[in-house]
Each structure stands twice: as structure tokens, then as C-alpha cells.
Amino acid sequence: MKSIFFKRPSIYLTLFLIVAIHVFILTKLIYFPYPELFIYPYLTNHGLAPYVQILDQHFPGLLFLPINLNNLGMNTPETARIWSIAVVILIQVILFFVSSEILKSKTKALLVNILYLIWQPFFEGWVLWIDSFLPLLLLPALYSLYRGKIFAAGILLGLAVMFKQTIIPLSVFVLIYIFWKTRSFKNSFRFLGGLLIPVVLMVVYLASIGVFSDFWYWTVTFNLTTFAQFGRGAVPTLAHFLRVLFVFGLPFLILKWIRLAEVQILLIFLIGALAGLSTRFDFVHFQPALPFALIAFVFVLGRLGKLGRLGIMSLYGLILVWWLIIFYKGHLGDQVISFGPNTRELAVKIKSSTSPGEKIFIYGVQQHLYQMSDTLPAGDIFVFQFPWFMQVAESRILEGIIKDKPRIVISDREVLIENRKITDFARDIDQYIQSNYQKIDSVGTAEILQRK
Numbered sequence: 001m002k003s004i005f006f007k008r009p010s011i012y013l014t015l016f017l018i019v020a021i022h023v024f025i026l027t028k029l030i031y032f033p034y035p036e037l038f039i040y041p042y043l044t045n046h047g048l049a050p051y052v053q054i055l056d057q058h059f060p061g062l063l064f065l066p067i068n069l070n071n072l073g074m075n076t077p078e079t080a081r082i083w084s085i086a087v088v089i090l091i092q093v094i095l096f097f098v099s100s101e102i103l104k105s106k107t108k109a110l111l112v113n114i115l116y117l118i119w120q121p122f123f124e125g126w127v128l129w130i131d132s133f134l135p136l137l138l139l140p141a142l143y144s145l146y147r148g149k150i151f152a153a154g155i156l157l158g159l160a161v162m163f164k165q166t167i168i169p170l171s172v173f174v175l176i177y178i179f180w181k182t183r184s185f186k187n188s189f190r191f192l193g194g195l196l197i198p199v200v201l202m203v204v205y206l207a208s209i210g211v212f213s214d215f216w217y218w219t220v221t222f223n224l225t226t227f228a229q230f231g232r233g234a235v236p237t238l239a240h241f242l243r244v245l246f247v248f249g250l251p252f253l254i255l256k257w258i259r260l261a262e263v264q265i266l267l268i269f270l271i272g273a274l275a276g277l278s279t280r281f282d283f284v285h286f287q288p289a290l291p292f293a294l295i296a297f298v299f300v301l302g303r304l305g306k307l308g309r310l311g312i313m314s315l316y317g318l319i320l321v322w323w324l325i326i327f328y329k330g331h332l333g334d335q336v337i338s339f340g341p342n343t344r345e346l347a348v349k350i351k352s353s354t355s356p357g358e359k360i361f362i363y364g365v366q367q368h369l370y371q372m373s374d375t376l377p378a379g380d381i382f383v384f385q386f387p388w389f390m391q392v393a394e395s396r397i398l399e400g401i402i403k404d405k406p407r408i409v410i411s412d413r414e415v416l417i418e419n420r421k422i423t424d425f426a427r428d429i430d431q432y433i434q435s436n437y438q439k440i441d442s443v444g445t446a447e448i449l450q451r452k
Helices: 009-028 036-045 077-103 106-125 135-146 150-163 165-182 185-208 212-224 226-230 238-257 261-278 290-303 306-331 341-353 369-373 387-404 427-436
Strands: 359-363 408-411 437-443 446-451
Touching: 009 077, 009 106, 036 369, 077 106, 077 135, 077 290, 106 238, 106 290, 106 306, 135 150, 135 165, 135 261, 135 290, 150 165, 150 185, 165 185, 165 261, 185 212, 212 226, 226 387, 238 261, 238 290, 238 306, 261 290, 290 306, 341 369, 341 408, 341 437, 341 446, 359 369, 359 427, 387 427, 427 437
Parallel strands: 359 408
Antiparallel strands: 408 446, 437 446
């Protein structure tokens, strides 16, 4: 029997071309792999305990578990870009097959792929962050739920929760839907069983290394108190709202067909995936919800009459061209944010002045320089120096510096973090450095200091 491919080769050739164009575009854009993706796994693999010594508010995912991005080989911005491209290729392929099932048309599925090619870079697809990975789990989870594979859907959502706690609301929505749809405790427990397997294994691992109470503090207590008060970020502009409303608002026209099972499931995943915006409104946090918004939009188009479809597509096309011209004017280039020439030069100078594994302290400069220079933080305490973190952790960091008395300190007293000078919210550390260290070299505004 001939395979499906040979029956409709043009469909798969078109998919290949869409993916190839997407990859080409990503290679031409500026790039920003979050520094956390480098420094957290690096420190974990060098013996620092997550949440006790590496102070952070995220679930472990590929950052703090024994298998992480560092030992999987993502150690440079160049390898990170390969990861980004590989993730997008996989999402495009999965998106095609899931869309084909939901929309019952491979041609419509290709339209979803084209829209993903258009909007994925626009919504900070040039950024690599935890959210970038989530569609790899959420799309198969939706497919599993749609096909009645409740246990598999639970496992996939449980794995997604291990990456980011903002998937918990989506998991709750799915649980409610399963019970409402089937009126069966058995099915609900089957889903919960799948969901809890990865989560319980994560909890058991964290408890076994003695960090669960600290994990709870940073990922729950800290997030709901200090971070909720000080770390939410700037209020999004009207332009941001309009872009989001256009891409994520139009799909809600799907409500007209709410009685259909595929529509109900799509809405659950779309709304649930948008729960990540409860933290910050950065465009990258829309990446988990984007595939569902696009499937929903194409579903709506397929149900409209010819006149309605023509009207929406005409307006859509005009706005799309206008926004994309603006986007590509500002985002084409070879810049790698957080890995610029000064940062690379600093890494080389630090490495030439230290021994592998030597403890130093970095103040106000890119924190992933520890990983780039093969050094470790003084006091075995690490935290990104945001105001909300320093409010809680400055005294612990200072105690570690005083205890270890690092030979080398890298300092940039002019840096602004969240529009505040670091010397304003980490003053005690600054005063200690000023009293005990002297300048021996500099790169840009960053100074390399040696203990007096």
C-alpha cells in the first residue's frame, strides 16, 4: 500500500517549504537566549543546590534537574540558536498533524503552519525561554485529550507543569472538563494519575536533595508576595494590547460553535495557556498559547461564509503587512543579546585571571559570566540581581562574599536594572566592594577588581 506521503506529496512538500522559510527567518533575526538557561544548569552541575543556593522562582524543568540543558549540550548562544530552530521545526510538524485532526483538513492545517511562520517570530520567537518549549508538550496534550487518551494528556500536562507552574490552571481546567464531559470519577482519576506522575517524581527528587521547603518558598510564597508586589514589570502599552487583541482576540469568534468538542478543547487550551501572562506581559509568554489561537482562527475562517471570510482576510492582511514591516525593520540583524562583544571580552579576561572553578563575585554585570568563564559565585549563593530578589537575598549574598573573600570581583556600578541603579537597591554589597577591592582592568563600564 502506498504511504500517505505518496498520495499527497504536494501537501508535505509545502509543509517542508514553510518550515524551511521559518528556519531561514530565524537565522536572520537578532537573538536572545535567556541567561538563566545557561547559568542555572551550569551551577546545578557544579554542585549548587537549587532554591537553597541557586535562588529562583521557577519550577525545575530542564534548569535544575539531573538532566538539564547544560549536560544536554546547550552551553553557548550558538548551540542555543540550534535548539531554538529545532524546537520550532518540531512545533511546526506537530502543529500540522494536530491541526489536521482538529480541522479535518490538511490544507487548513497548512494555513495554520503559515500563520505560525508569520506570528511566531513576531511574538518574540527570536527569544529562547521556558515558554518556547511548552508547545512541544501542550499540542500533544490537546491531541491526546481530543482522542480520548486521558492518561496520556495527564502525563504531558504534568511534564509541562514541571517546566512552569503557570500550567497548573490549564491542568485544572482540563480536569474540570473531563469530569463535566464524562461524569466519571474514574476518568478524572485517570487524568490525575497521569498528571501527578511527573509532579510527584519532581517533588520526591527535590525532597531527596533536601530543598523542598526552599522550593516552596521561592516558587509559591515569594511569587505570591514579594514578586507579585515588585516584579510584575511595566504596564503594557496600547500598541501591545492591540497586537495581542488582534491575534488572540479574533480566535474567540469560535465561541459561536462552543457545542463542538474540538472547540471546547481548543478554548480550554487557549485560555489555560494564556494564564502565564499572570506573571509578566512580555510577548514571549504568548508562545504557549499561539498555536491554539491560530488553529481556532483557521477554524473560524472555515465556518464563515465567502463574504465574511473575504472581509476578515482583507483586514487581516492589511494589518499584518503593516506590523510585519515595523517588526522586521527593528529585528533583522546578527546581534545576540546578553552575549555582546563586551560580555565575551570580559569572559576571556576573567578566564585568563582565574582558575577553573575559582570563586569570584559578579556585581551588576551579566550573571552568566560565571558559566562563560568557568567560575563559581562567592559564598555558593547565586541570584539574579533584580530588585525584588535583592530585597530578600542581599544579606545572604554579602555574608558569602565576606566568608569566601574572592580574589576577583567584576563590578558595574552604572548599570540600570528595571530602571533602578544597582547601587540603590544593593548598597551594602557595593560599600563592601568599594572598601575592599581596587580596579586592575575594565571593559566598557565594567571594572575588574582585585582584593586589596
